[in-house]
Amino acid sequence: xxxxxxxxxxxxxxxGSLRLSCAAPGLTFSTYTIGWFRQAPGKEHDFVAAxxxxxxxxxxxxxxxxxxxxxxDNAANTVYLQMNCLxxxxxxxxxxxxxxxxxxxxxxxxxxxxxxxxxxxxVTVSS
Numbered sequence: 001x002x003x004x005x006x007x008x009x010x011x012x013x014x015x016g017s018l019r020l021s022c023a024a025p026g027l028t029f030s031t032y033t034i035g036w037f038r039q040a041p042g043k044e045h046d047f048v049a050a051x052x053x054x055x056x057x058x059x060x061x062x063x064x065x066x067x068x069x070x071x072x073d074n075a076a077n078t079v080y081l082q083m084n085c086l087x088x089x090x091x092x093x094x095x096x097x098x099x100x101x102x103x104x105x106x107x108x109x110x111x112x113x114x115x116x117x118x119x120x121x122x123v124t125v126s127s
Contacts, residue, residue: 022096045111
């Protein structure tokens, strides 16, 4: 999994927006739920959002619900995380992950239980 940030380096002001993308070449994409975890400095990995391989069923952590939107393009083997109304507490390294499970189940699993984990990308929200 390749996790990339498409907004010029991952630094944004409070209230701003950022979109992350996660490409998975070579993966049978539609059979996996793809999600994002994040790790703030000095903290554990926390679930952020996930989307099912089929039917686009999504699930979000309460902390990002209403602000973040996860979507996927199976033809391009890519998942996107649109992050709006960013807050300083959103500052973290974001990791794209995948597992053959339902999105709400992924939310309850530890980061280490993911089948695949991409390299993280740093998102910094400055106040």
